[in-house]
Amino acid sequence: MSKPKPKVRKEVISMSKQGLEERIQNFNEVAFGYAEEQAVAEAERCLQCKKAPCVKACPVEVDIPEFIRLIKERRFDEAIKKVKEKNSLPAICGRVCPQEEQCQADCTMGKIGDPISIGRLERFVADWGRERGYEISQKPAPTGKRVAVVGAGPAGLTVAADLAKLGHEVVVFEALNKPGGVLIYGIPEFRLPKAIVEAEAEYIEKLGVTIKTNAVIGKLYTVKELLESFDAVFVGTGAGLPHFMRIPGENLCGIYSANEFLIRVNLMKAYKFPEYDTPVWVGKKVTVVGGGNSAMDSARSALRLGADEVWVVYRRSRKEMPTRLEEVENAEEEGIKFKFLSNPVRYFGDERGWVKGMECIAMELGEPDESGRRRPIPIKGSEFVIDVDTVIVAIGNTANPLIQQTTKGLEVTRWGTIVIEEETGKTSKEGVYAGGDIVSGVATVISAMGAGKRAAKAIHEYLTKKEKANNTK
């Protein structure tokens, strides 16, 4: 009855990386993308199954089988258009999305071999398009409605792109000197080249969006003032406030928050000091505290900046680390060492006020806590001291508080995040929407983009409804 199926390759087409010796000495991107032939070969592995579990697991619902089919047929131009229908930042998502937990997790091919490397294909087609310059199809007729977006991170840029495509006038207010949010200040060059973030932001500007940098909302204008000249406001200000542990000696010289360290290195390009003016101090014995992506990014950056030894100290075990597995592997490959089930309790300084030692306590894992991970419990009397000259505290960030402090009637949680209606991003204040880390606390780039997409849809409906109500008056 059934035709004999052609034999499918079960193994993923691998993507080459910069050699180890070389890459730990530079900030260039570690992974090279697929070449055309490699991309087509990987695309040919896709079974084009009807179920498409990949699409269901994508927070922005990219039509994955279809763009892969177009790659297979070498119709790259159409493939990138297909991706861009749903995802305005594909070159970024192709690099930093946790595909193994999302689109690739339930891939049908994964049941008999390696799942299709959707991330690498997305990256390939996005780079293909970017190198040739994105074309903007006909601009839609202006609706006459204006939307202010606060924060040019993944959530804000997504909202801006989606609303501009619908003909609304969008102004994005960004507090830093460049758009991109965490993509520009947080994720290092070797994982996400900044030229790519700049190109994606330029594409969004080509859609008609105005991006206004150096504009701190809450200081320059309040949300209330924005509502006087905009029909709606989207708040995507992120989680940028660093946690410290509040333990003795934490203000010694040589101790950074991961945010400070990464902002210096990424946004201010301190790795190119003194060509660039902003310096970053990195000693010989660096310890990074924490187990998330920022911890891995800090550790790998410190290594590239000349540290002899870099340790990651994490209070739980390897299994509970919130970072992507791929990042731990990359870090280990590069020579980063891990000290699990340990937590700093205080720091010692030298006579000049610089950190020289870190006292840790060993931990054991108890019952799972509200995060579902087993709670770390200190073991009495297990203290030990390690020599350090640089410490990077990467234990997470909380919500940026400025908008919440300056906006009356905006409901917030006890963690300072903004309360929204999940499906729409609607806040307690009329015309004000929110999404991304400012709502969820630190999460992923793609989940922020998903939230942005939902909010854009809801804002469009809100503006359309408002228009109709005005017309019938």
Added chain:
Amino acid sequence: MKEGATSLYKIVTKQELVPHINLFEFSAKEIAAKTKPGQFIILRVDEKGERVPLTMTGADAEKGTITVVCHEVGKSTKQLGQLEEGDCILDLLGPLGKPAEIEKFGTVLCIGGGVMVAPLYFQAKAFHEIGNRVIGGIGARTGDQLIFENEMQEACDELYVSTDDGTRGCKGLGFLEELLKERKIDRVVTMGPILMMKMVSELTRSQDIPTIVNLIPLMVDGMGMCGACRVTVGGRTMFACVDGPDFDGHQVDFEELMTRLKMYSPQEKLAFVFYEEDGSSS
């Protein structure tokens, strides 16, 4: 409200106050409309520049300008000093930090040193305008380094001048001890070198006079994201950029502040050397 795409920020006035200390008036309409005394801006001269925090000296909402006074102490400030009227800088961000508490306290003593006399004037004027009696005390290393004397003369009911070497006015802070003994002072505001603010805070402590210090430690973003500017106040860690820049001088750990301020001294020197060499070779 009108908002265009990001544009460069133009220097509308540049005035050399004394050698290596310049006053800059920048065109920055939106910032000017919101600025209050005590707040600061962060500027960046060009694409490779660092973010430089400067406490504002004034803002003119009608004219749409803000004013800062900058002392050339390193590469970035020197580079700014090379610019002329009509030139532009790449980034200008503000107003940052909490505004100073400007209320009717009675007699306010404003003590300023070095380049910080200029932003202190912004506060002294505001205190005076709402009916405080304002006593000023301004100083510099030597007489010819003194700035904003005429402005302070206008803003204060009385003005004392002091220099480290005694070339103008009294020598050192001796006049302050006498003032504190003889007068009833309700509030002290001090801006200047950390050592000076520390000494002022120590002098007022015994009489329990509320003493406000304005702190601009090392900063990167200036919006609470990096924590480089953390200072210990009353045993708690605060971020000068968002919790300050004004703090209770009796609660500040000045030793820690001075140590942290020196963290990048070797790099600052290196950058300066490179800059100077570049300048002489071109």
